[in-house]
Structures are given as structure tokens and as C-alpha cells.
Amino acid sequence: MDPSLPSKDFQEGVDDAGRPTPTEHNSLQKHVAFFDRDHDGLVYPWETFEGFRAIGAGYFMSIAGALLINVALSGKTRPGKYPSLFFPIEVKNIHLGKHGSDSGVYDSDGRFVPLKFEEIFRKFARTHGNALTSGELMAMLKANREPQDYKGWIGSWTEWRTLYSLCKDNNGLLRKETIKAVYDGSLFEHMARETAAAAAAKKKAWI
16 A cells, blocks of 8 residues: 555545535545445445455455445444345445444544544554554554443454555555545545556556
């Protein structure tokens, strides 16, 4: 993962195609909207799978992610509605799917909380001020655990270890700008462009 993200990846207001995107008051929606591949406000398991593949995840991780995420979040984001065997996630209600034992960087309405974000590095970035090692990441997860919140423990561990696996740099560091980009939703678009470019270059090399 290239740790240097171009400035356009942090622009608010429109995506690469000029479509409106949620503002910073809906940062959690922006985080999820990448997986809404047809932009209808719903994320189905096959869209989650496609999104994972687009950012360079392997088949197993993409399948597991699609099953776990959609099964876990579909009911929570569709309050008052009958369960669906297609397990859609409603993007507008994604804040209802927040679990415990997290970093607190998203508030209860899905808004980005800068002080909580900075707190991650102030408390846990001991080796490098603007990056987390694998050990520091695990220390953060342990510190965030709420008593007997086993689902929250598993959810946080899965999210952060997946992020670390996909986005650590060549020195095994998860950098601050990368974590910031995943919170505002811009990282996925950046990773998708990188993955597509790498695939195109590989295909060209075989011609």
C-alpha cells in the first residue's frame, strides 16, 4: 500500500465521477458508500464482495467479509423491517450498526470526532508518532475493550486486522494518513485505483 495519498483523495463533496457524497457529518456513510456499487443506498453481499476485490483483497477475504459484514449489519440498519434473505445494508442507517469496544472516532450519529482520532496516536503510537506497529495496534484494541462485550471485541479485531493486512507499508506500519483516509471513506477509492492500475500493467506486460 502506497502510504502517500494524493490530496484529491481527501476532498469532500463529490466523488471521482462528480456525484454528491456525504459531508463530514456523515463520515461513517462515506466509509460504507464505496461498497454501494450501484449507488442505490443499499449494500448487498455481492457488492461487498465486489468492493473487497476492487481494493485488492483475495477471494477468501472478500467472501468472508461479505458474509460476516452483511449478516451482522443488515438487521441493525433496517429497523422495523422484515428480515431479508438478501441481507442488504442501508447506508443511511449505518450508524445503527456501530459496535462497542471501538475507538470512538465515529460518534453515535456516524460523525468523525477529530479529538478521538488524535488520541489513538497520542496514546498508542510509541515507536513512530504518526504510525502504528502491529503490537501497538493490538495494545489499542485491548485498551478499547468494554467488559463482556465479546461481539465488539471480535468486530474491532476483525476490522483493524483486516485494515492492517491490506494497508501496512513495507516497514509493517499502519500510517496515520491511511487510517484517516479509511475513516473518511477516501482510502477505498484510492486503493481501487491502485489495484486497477496494477492489474492493467500486469495485463499489458503479458501482451
